[in-house]
Amino acid sequence: MSTIQVSHPFQAFTARPWPGFARVLRRAGAGGAALLLPALLLVVWQIAVERHWVSAQILPPPSRVLETFGELWASGDLWFQLSISLQRVLIGSLIGGALGLLLGLAMGLSRQVEAYLLPLFQALSQVPVLGWIPLLMMLVGIDEALKYLVIAKAVLVPLTLNTFSGIRSIPPSYLEVARVYRLGLLLRLRRVILPAALPSIFTGVRFALTKGWIALVTVELLASSEGIGYLMVDGRQMFQLDLVIVAMLVIGLVGLVLDQGLALVETRLQRWQRQAF
Incomplete structure (x- = not known):
């Protein structure tokens, strides 16, 4: 059946x-x-x-912080201060990033340049940004040049060292193939060196931008009359801790967005790396 x-x-x-x-x-x-x-x-x-376990003067409630955020957003003051900070970090990062990439390439491609510059950059990496601010204030004052130099220094060192490390970690067989095919320097850079060193370089970019953002906030706390860091100083001086907390949250959120945005770009660039090989 x-x-x-x-x-x-x-x-x-x-x-x-x-x-x-x-x-x-x-x-x-x-x-x-x-x-x-x-x-x-x-x-x-x-x-x-x-329930008055904590005084509202010491720690404003989240509802008050949200209300302050809404007021700052509606008035445009929050966006004005944030746009100034973003402009500063963009310019300073471009300056430090361009120099860091060039110096890292030079150190990675030349043993002689490495012998001259690597000890210097290893020493510079041990000095925090905060230690440079008093010296730079004496040299250039407290205008925009100070902010750009502090950010550029914060970005320069990690990007230089990561670029150098990425180039030196390229497998010798890759470079040997480039020699066999007699590739010129520019073609060797584009087709072999940069794609192979890209993970290390982009790790340096993400770390450098994070350092640059932190450096900017630090210098704005100490020597600025505008910017998101100054907004925190203004809140402290007026005993408005809700304003301080809003600025802290915005600083953290911007840092997170920058890092995640770079992570997305890194994923796209890694596809280019695989295609290059």
């Missing part, structure tokens, strides 16, 4: 769930878990202030 198997009309859908939907669910779950702790801290913070 033969049996007839009747397939359920929705069997195909239940047996093979949509992979894209499952991926979305996993990402949503990971994102929810990441937001759980900050949300819990906000609730505890609000309750602590409402």
